[in-house]
Amino acid sequence: MAEPGTPILVAVAWxxxxxSRHLGHLAGAYLPxxxxxxxxxxxxxxxxxxxxxxxxGTPITVRADAEGVTPADIVDRYHAEFLDAWERLAISWxxxxxxxxxxxxxxxxxxxxxxxxxxxxxxxxxEQFYDAEADRFLPDRYIGGTCPHCGYLEARGDQCEDCGxxxxxxxxxxxxxxxxxxxxxxxxxxxxxxxxxxxTESLGAWLDGREGxxxxxxxxxxxxxxxxxxxxAITRDLDWGVALPVDDLGEGKKxxxxxxxxxxxxxxxxxxxQRSGDPEAWREWWEGxxxxxxxxxxxxxxxxHTIIWPAMLTGYGGLNLPTDVPANQYLTFKGGxxxxxxxxxxxxxxxxxxFEPDALxxxxxASLPEQSDTDISVEEIARRVNEELVATWGNLVNRxxxxxxxxxxxxxxxxxxxxxxxxxxxxxxxxxxxxAGDQIDRVELRxxxxxxxxxxxxxxxxxxxxxPWKLAKTDLDRARVVLGTALDAVNGVRVAFGPYxxxxxxxxAEALGPVDAWRRPDLAVGxxxxxxxxxxxxxxxxxLLAEGDGDAGA
RNA sequence: GGCGACGUAGCUCAGUUGGUGAGAGCGCCCGACUCAUAAUCGGGAGGUCGACAGUUCGAAUCUGUCCGUCGCUACCA
Numbered sequence: 001m002a003e004p005g006t007p008i009l010v011a012v013a014w015x016x017x018x019x020s021r022h023l024g025h026l027a028g029a030y031l032p033x034x035x036x037x038x039x040x041x042x043x044x045x046x047x048x049x050x051x052x053x054x055x056x057g058t059p060i061t062v063r064a065d066a067e068g069v070t071p072a073d074i075v076d077r078y079h080a081e082f083l084d085a086w087e088r089l090a091i092s093w094x095x096x097x098x099x100x101x102x103x104x105x106x107x108x109x110x111x112x113x114x115x116x117x118x119x120x121x122x123x124x125x126x127e128q129f130y131d132a133e134a135d136r137f138l139p140d141r142y143i144g145g146t147c148p149h150c151g152y153l154e155a156r157g158d159q160c161e162d163c164g165x166x167x168x169x170x171x172x173x174x175x176x177x178x179x180x181x182x183x184x185x186x187x188x189x190x191x192x193x194x195x196x197x198x199x200t201e202s203l204g205a206w207l208d209g210r211e212g213x214x215x216x217x218x219x220x221x222x223x224x225x226x227x228x229x230x231x232x233a234i235t236r237d238l239d240w241g242v243a244l245p246v247d248d249l250g251e252g253k254k255x256x257x258x259x260x261x262x263x264x265x266x267x268x269x270x271x272x273x274q275r276s277g278d279p280e281a282w283r284e285w286w287e288g289x290x291x292x293x294x295x296x297x298x299x300x301x302x303x304x305h306t307i308i309w310p311a312m313l314t315g316y317g318g319l320n321l322p323t324d325v326p327a328n329q330y331l332t333f334k335g336g337x338x339x340x341x342x343x344x345x346x347x348x349x350x351x352x353x354x355f356e357p358d359a360l361x362x363x364x365x366a367s368l369p370e371q372s373d374t375d376i377s378v379e380e381i382a383r384r385v386n387e388e389l390v391a392t393w394g395n396l397v398n399r400x401x402x403x404x405x406x407x408x409x410x411x412x413x414x415x416x417x418x419x420x421x422x423x424x425x426x427x428x429x430x431x432x433x434x435x436a437g438d439q440i441d442r443v444e445l446r447x448x449x450x451x452x453x454x455x456x457x458x459x460x461x462x463x464x465x466x467x468p469w470k471l472a473k474t475d476l477d478r479a480r481v482v483l484g485t486a487l488d489a490v491n492g493v494r495v496a497f498g499p500y501x502x503x504x505x506x507x508x509a510e511a512l513g514p515v516d517a518w519r520r521p522d523l524a525v526g527x528x529x530x531x532x533x534x535x536x537x538x539x540x541x542x543x544l545l546a547e548g549d550g551d552a553g554a
Numbered sequence: 555g556g557c558g559a560c561g562u563a564g565c566u567c568a569g570u571u572g573g574u575g576a577g578a579g580c581g582c583c584c585g586a587c588u589c590a591u592a593a594u595c596g597g598g599a600g601g602u603c604g605a606c607a608g609u610u611c612g613a614a615u616c617u618g619u620c621c622g623u624c625g626c627u628a629c630c631a
Binding site: 013014016018054057058059139140141157158159166168169216219220223224227230232233236256257258261299300301302303304329330332366367371372373374375376380383384386387388390391392394395396397398399400401402403406407446447450453454457460461463464465467468469470472483532534535536537538 | 556557558559560561565566567568578579580581586587588589590591593594595596623624625626627628629630631
């Protein structure tokens with residue numbers, strides 16, 4: 001556990017602005033990050049939660065060309081869509097920006113120059129396909145041709161979509177430029193390379209020393225290092241991207257997206273600091289010995305965060321490496337990997353159109369793929385909402401507030417003489433908060449949510465055992481002690497649900513008072529308790545499936 | 555092909571460094587209750603932990619082989 005006041009950088013995967021993101025991305029990174037950040041703030045730590053839209057890279061230019069618009073048009077469209085989603089989901093960013101800012105370019109160039117200066121970046125010549133008609137070099141994806149393996153005529157330069165094999169453009173039979181149709185020719189071109197091989201030893205030692213990391217993250221990363229790290233080209237023959245801070249290569253070269261996107265974590269922190277009025281404030285998270293940095297990403301991004309980014313930080317010097325990278329596995333939809341482009345699963349927007357935000361957050365948090373891929377469906381989300389969230393927690397709040405309203409003259413009653421059982425209930429709730437807090441701190445978010453749900457179930461059991469509705473007829477004083485105890489228990493359990501359910505938590509804050517720390521708040525005796533309206537609506541599964549378009553719900 | 559992961563009750567998943575009779579939620583069956591969104595609470599049935607062969611006093615947990623599913627394979631990020 002971190003000491004209160006610890007600076008914690010909550011670094012969240014940068015959504016790629018090439019298309020809509022889906023519920024798998026939400027469950028993989030944004031939701032767990034938000035839960036973690038909300039908890040750490042309540043625990044008294046200094047959270048800086050950053051991310052932004054990743055706006056560069058070949059897929060975006062490919063899409064722009066296909067639609068006859070500019071890359072900026074594509075990026076603006078999806079950046080706006082992402083912002084809308086975060087708003088609706090109440091993701092609590094401290095800074096959500098994009099890699100398209102001047103600040104990001106400046107930070108990227110600073111890192112590039114430092115690494116160049118220290119010899120971790122060098123220049124090499126290679127042969128690349130060149131389109132003489134268009135007068136430009138062609139990324140692999142801009143080259144088409146016949147697949148040498150299966151004979152498919154429309155294979156891409158990087159992969160044949162028919163047989164699925166990965167390709168080198170040089171392997172294509174009868175290669176053609178996708179821009180002009182011309183036959184491309186090989187020409188020498190110069191590019192900068194990041195010398196990852198410089199870091200094989202230091203990264204290996206660093207990874208060996210990691211404790212508490214998820215096994216699959218560590219295994220995967222160590223495997224990469226053991227295979228031997230290969231130097232990678234960090235520039236491309238593109239005009240869409242961050243400009244090089246040196247002119248050695250001439251026109252038409254840009255820093256490529258995989259190198260600069262991870263720098264966003266640092267540039268966003270600096271942007272936040274500038275906006276906060278103290279431009280140096282970012283150092284607390286990046287240079288402090290006591291600072292933690294936790295990167296929330298999907299497993300497809302592991303090497304970028306456990307190898308490449310740490311290598312860049314090591315080479316740059318003076319900046320903290322990741323404390324933990326609790327990468328999630330995949331959320332699958334009826335067995336298939338979610339993919340917005342292939343129409344598998346729901347986009348975030350579609351999810352929000354079908355479910356209220358807290359309901360969606362609950363169902364996904366209860367299904368987070370923390371250890372292994374987790375399968376989900378619209379029916380499964382609805383089941384989680386109806387059978388768990390509404391039945392156990394929503395109903396508990398409703399029954400307790402209803403009874404307090406009816407039996408305690410519509411106000412929080414005096415605690416009165418509590419029995420050992422009454423005290424035990426509240427002790428159990430307090431213990432659950434400690435347990436859930438530890439679990440969230442270790443990024444075991446499913447387990448922590450289960451802890452909260454178990455605590456709610458314990459309050460339900462307490463009510464069934466004490467039967468205050470009967471007591472109200474025979475011993476009203478005792479009934480009020482019981483109801484006051486149950487209300488206090490709910491008052492504590494809501495804290496545990498808080499990081500997961502911001503909307504309903506805000507409703508409860510109206511009713512019971514604010515939560516300003518990770519503990520059961522004091523209940524003000526005499527505070528009015530009105531007849532409640534349900535916190536969550538039950539989902540009509542039949543109507544949902546009928547109304548949602550059939551395959552989207554897959 | 556190479557690398558990595560997974561295969562545990564009907565469903566979705568947990569099971570630290572191998573060790574008291576294998577777990578949870580939901581579903582199902584029985585019972586209690588009726589304050590509450592027909593919600594809640596208690597009890598129960600249900601699994602040869604993918605298959606086979608090993609290591610071990612002892613394996614879901616380690617090793618090997620096989621079957622099945624999936625991801626990655628570095629110009630998708």
